[in-house]
Amino acid sequence: MPDDTANMVQVSSRDGVLTLTLNRPERHNSLVPALLRQLRDELSACTSDPDTRVVVLRAAGESFSTGGDLRGFLDHAGDIRNYSEELVGLLNATIVAEFDCPLPVVVAVDGQVTGGSLGLVLAADIVLVTENASFRPYYVDVGFSPDGGWTALLPEIIGRKRASAVQLLNQVISAEQALQWGLATAYVDSPELEQALTELCGQLQEKKAGSVHYTRRLMRPDDLESRLDEEKRRFVEQVGTVEAMQGVRAFLGQDG
Secondary structure: OOOOOOOOEEEEEEOOEEEEEEOOHHHOOOEOHHHHHHHHHHHHOOOOOOOOOEEEEEEOOOEEEOOEOHHHHHHOHHHHHHHHHHHHHHHHHHHHHHHHOOOOEEEEEOOEEEHHHHHHHHOOOEEEEOOOOEEEOOHHHHOOOOOOOOOOOHHHHHOHHHHHHHHHOOOOEEHHHHHHHOOOOEEOOHHHHHHHHHHHHHHHHOOOHHHHHHHHHHHOOOOHHHHHHHHHHHHHHHHOOHHHHHHHHHHOOOOO
């Protein structure tokens, strides 16, 4: 089914919990404009149902999200800068919408997170990880400039030295490291994830809505938009270079 008509974000609401599920498992939930538009719009409308008290973000399939779909960049090679401006712009808008949601946002990571999709984790209040979770940038191997908060937000969470080493060496952050470094809130064995989510959401629903809203608002970075916009500007500058397009083709096994 074409990207512009596919239901790439499944939406369900039950017992006061709005669950948004990235639903592009055949492409490892990689990010394309249609998916990000849907996710941004759902996050922006998170209070449309007055009974909703918690938002859960998760993913279908074996990956949480592998970041921007590299095939999308190749498909738009003739207009790569405009495509990248749109894609990263939508990613940034989605991250901002997640920060600005007045409800607590829980992210459940039961697979790999790579590239710009890290921003969906960074914007959450509580992050549950399983043994299947991992985080990796890939920018220096592909030839892109970081986006999704890898430079704008991650250093404040895990420290600048760690963030630099992870990105410059393209290191993997394991679930255990994510927990130790403060990128994750709690570790849960995968078979126990559903029960853990149910219990956590139950606890959050007992809290006072106004207090939750202002707690989130006060912890929101004041310069969030400008930080993310700088990442977008650098990404667009770099993505059209020869090394970036060669890197994409090599990564996809299309050398020569």
